[in-house]
Amino acid sequence: MTEYKKILVVINPTVDHQAALARAVELATKSNASITAFLSIYDFSYEMTSILSSHEREAMRQGVIDQRSAWLDTAIAPFNSAGVAIDSKVIWHNRPFESVINCALEGQYDLIVKSTHEHDKLKAVIFTPTDWHLMRKAPMPVLMVKEHDWPVAGKILCALNVASEDSEHQTLNGKIIEHAKDLATKFSADVHLVNGYPGTPVNLAIELPDFDAHAYNNNIRMQHQSRVECLAQAYDIPLDRCHVEEGLPEDVIPEVADRIDAELVILGTVGRTGFSAALIGNTAEHVIDSIRCDLLAIKPEGYVSPLAE
Template sequence: MKDYQKLLVVIDPTTDKQAAVARAVELAEKNGAAITVFLSIYDFSYEMTSMLSTQEREAMRKGVIEQRIAWLTDVLAEYQGRGISIDSEVVWHNRPFESIINHAIAGGYDLIVKGTHEHDKFKAVIFTPTDWHLMRKSPIPVLLVKEHGWQVGGKILCAVNVASEDPEHQSLNGKIIEHAQELAKKFGAEVHLVNGYPGTPVNLAIELPDFDAHTYNESIRMQHEQRVDYLATAYGIAAEHCHVKEGLPEDVIPELASHLDAELVILGTVGRTGLSAALIGNTAEHVIDSLNCDLLAIKPEGYKSPLADA
């Protein structure tokens, strides 16, 4: 993987404490990366003020943007004089995730960094949060930042999918590990692999009286362990840093991350859209609210964002 040389940091306009900026600065200090802080704003009331002319509405938008630029200057003041290149960009756009992804693609950024928080799971099915849109549609890796600090000698947890021998899945596993190892070098961290495998289907045990659930379960476990061991060997990861556990990934990953007190979880995410995305979602979307650490979501090689054709 190429190094993170250009970071696009998404600003949260509701708070002065910007966890994403702080994390981006940590990354930039390790490799001299350039940072652009990005804010997408929109106020529907300005567009609906029929008594104002087009020029007057434009002047109002410009005024709001200038106010936000001044606010950003204050927010970023504490990072001045640290030898880091930090620029800012404020745009008027009614779909924040779209403006973020388009700006990141156009600017050739290597990483999108954004603060996150727990979402209302019921509303999220109807009003999908910007975080979820970014994970689904951004071809560029997305780092979602929480308050958990990155300690020297910490742990980076790679969620790998070994249930399929599909080349795309295997390639994505490799990409996840490569990102982890690059970050581990800079922060002196350990790289761990985690994989969840399904338990014995209850209906099989009920419908087939002679079905040996224990033997079946052991066979699945051994198959997953062998594939994880193969990955670990290929990338020089110690056997004691491999964790294969029974259960759904959305349960296994947060549990292990908490147990290890991991600083970062890295996983792959597909660009599912439409009804299937709303009802099923991705592992990343199920995991994010259960993690107390950062999440780095990575797309398969060659993924093309649906926004590229928009």
């Protein structure tokens, strides 16, 4: 069973409503978990204070930390009546994603929770958002929260990779479903499975006159359908909750999530190639920005963050 006993919430200092903290409180009440509200700050004007003495620079830095700590305590206050233990931590660091992962590793947290939103597409090409760094490099699950409720009898969608039969992918598929099943029990939700399979390569149909594109497509679809249904049966998931559709994962996942009105999509990532690149680069942008619900990114067992090496 998957348990979240220690939850690290990344606070957004630019908004009034802390959606990530609200979601973490929901989870904590179901799991008897503790929460740390985490704020990473850095004032770039600090770089330009070389004319100040080291004592004056430190006083300036501490003053900013104290100010943000007071603000954070105020932001947490509305949630204190929920009966969940919430503490706060403010860290001075010029790379937010590193400070979050380092804190999560040092404190042995089970889950990182962060709010997200639609990114400016031009900036997304030039700057790599903290969201993607966290999903790519954090060894523990990362929950990206949008403004979408988790109602009772909702739906959780597991994005599976059944194209590969290697043990790492198979184990990760199982881990994704186990996380979903545990959350489904806590929130009385239904678990659905989704898989996108590739269509017939156009160049094959053109270069090979005798190539039967329809038969090829059917064979690929049936292969994926069979593997998804095997997983469904192994985890007692009704077959009518399996969604196997032609297309790229960044297209299929949001389409199915929207169609069934999912509250949460759970994705796995093991690297930078093939389906496992679902949380890397532009595909991540499409998935995050195209779904209107929360996204939970899961790493395989034994994954070691590059920040921990």
